[in-house]
Amino acid sequence: MSQSLDRALTLVACLAREPKTLDQLAGEIGVHKSTVLRLLRTLETHHFVHREGARHYRLGTALFDLANQSLEQRDVRRSAEPALAGLNERTGHTVHLASYEDGEVVYIDKFEGHHSVRMYSRVGKRAPLHCTAVGKVLVASFPPRRREEVAEGLGYPALTAGTITGVRDYLAELDRVAERGYAVDNAEHEDFIHCVAAPVRGARGEVLAAVSLSVPRVLLDLDGLLALVPELRKAAEEASVRCGWTGHEKGNP
C-alpha cells in the first residue's frame, strides 16, 4: 500500500464534502501541512483538485471527465437508459439502476421522481445489500453457494424497524425474490420510502444490474407500489433486450 497515494486519495475524499483550506486538510488526515501542500500540487496538475481563491481547495474537473468516461464504458447503463427513462416518465417516480460491487450496491444511474418529495441518492453512491430492493435482486441472482457466502459476510445493521437483521431471514427472502423475479424493500433502508426492484439480464441470462422504483410512502401505500411491479418488470425486460437478452426467466449458466 502506497502511503502517499493513500493520503492523497483520502484528501480527495475530504474535499468532496466541501472546499477546505490547507490547514483544515492537514488536521483532518493528521499530516503536516507541507506534505499536504505537495500532494495537493500534484493533484492539481492532474485537475483532481482546484484552488478556489487563495486559501481554499475544491475538487477539480478531472473527476467529471473520468466519471463520464467511465460511465460511457458501462454498457448496461447506456443500453438500459431508454427503458428507464420511459419507466420514469410513465410512473413519475424515482428510478435507479444499480449493480453489485464488493459486497455493496452501487447506483450507476438515476432518474428523479416528478414529485417534490424525493429520495436522497446520487449516482456513485453505495448502499447495503441486505435492506435494499436492488441489493436483494442482485444477490438473489448469484448461485446458491455464493449467495450464502455473501449473506454471511454482511453485518445486518438495522437501519429501520423493518430491516432484515439475520442471515437466515435474508436467505429466505432471497429465495422469495428469486422465485418471484422481483424484490421489495418495505421501508427497510429508510423510513418513509419503499422500493421494488427487478433484474436486467444480459445475453446469457446473467444479471447485469437491477432497476428499482423508489416511492415515498406518503405518495403510495404498499399495495399501490406493488401495483407498479408489472410496469417495472416490463421496463427491466425492455432494458434486458437492449443488453442482448433473448431467452426467458430462469437460468444460471
Add this chain to the structure above:
Amino acid sequence: MSQSLDRALTLVACLAREPKTLDQLAGEIGVHKSTVLRLLRTLETHHFVHREGARHYRLGTALFDLANQSLEQRDVRRSAEPALAGLNERTGHTVHLASYEDGEVVYIDKFEGHHSVRMYSRVGKRAPLHCTAVGKVLVASFPPRRREEVAEGLGYPALTAGTITGVRDYLAELDRVAERGYAVDNAEHEDFIHCVAAPVRGARGEVLAAVSLSVPRVLLDLDGLLALVPELRKAAEEASVRCGWTGHEKGNP
C-alpha cells in the same frame, strides 16, 4: 511533486479510455509492473479502480461519487439547470454550460439535442478558449488587462479553416463579444458545427459561466442560428436571475 501519486493519477487517466491489464499499464507509463500493481491496490481500496475479472482493471465507482458530489457543490450548475433544460426543450438543440479554468473551457453541464446528428462532447471535457463561443464569452468578461494576458497565453492552433489564429484578431473578436453580449463560433472549433453563447451572471454582475447552443450546419445555416440568439439570451438571463443576478448588462465591479 509526488512521484507515486503522479504515476497513480496517470494510471487512472490511462484506464479512462478502456479497461486494461497490469502489463499494458506498466508499459504505457514505463514503470515496472510490481510498482503498478501496488499503486492499483491502493487505488482499489479507495474504489478508484476496480478489478474486472482476473486480468483487467477499470475505473471504479468512487469517481462517480466524487464527481457528483463535486457537481452538487457547483451552485451555477444547479441554479442554471431549469433555464437550460427549457432552452434545450424549446430549441431541440444541444445546450452546454461551461466555465473558465486554467486557460481552458470546461463543460460543466450538457443537454443533448433532439436530432440524430449530435456534437460529441462530455461533461468534464476541456476545450480551447480561442475557437469556442463559450470561451469567447468567458474571456470577454475579464477586465482588459487580464483579457490581454490570457489572449497572449494561447497557442491558437487552427482546428478548422475559420479558426482565429492571432492575438490581435482574438482581442478584436472579444471586443465585439463584450459589446454585443453574445459570441459566435462559426465552425471555428469543429467543421460542420457552429455555436452561439451568452454569459450567466451572478449577484454582482460577474460572469459565472457561459451557456451555448451547438448546432450542426446541416440543420441550420448561420442566419438560422443567429435567429436563436434572443431565445439563448433569454435563457441565460433566466439562469442569471436564479444565480442572484439583479442588475442590467454591463459592469465589472
Add this chain to the structure above:
DNA sequence: TAATTCCGTTGCATACTCTGCAATAGAAGT
C-alpha cells in the same frame, strides 16, 4: 500606521517508503 496573527510556501537533512529485480505461483493455451 504599526503590530499581530494566521496561512501558505520553501530548503534541507533524515528516515522510511517506494521501487526494481528476480524468483514464485498460478492460469491459459498448445
Add this chain to the structure above:
DNA sequence: ACTTCTATTGCAGAGTATGCAACGGAATTA
C-alpha cells in the same frame, strides 16, 4: 504434460517523501 503468459511476493538499495523550522505575505487588530 509442457510452454508461455500474467499476477504476486520478498528483499535490499536508492531515492523520494516527510517533518521541521524559518520565511513571507495578507488580513486583522490596535
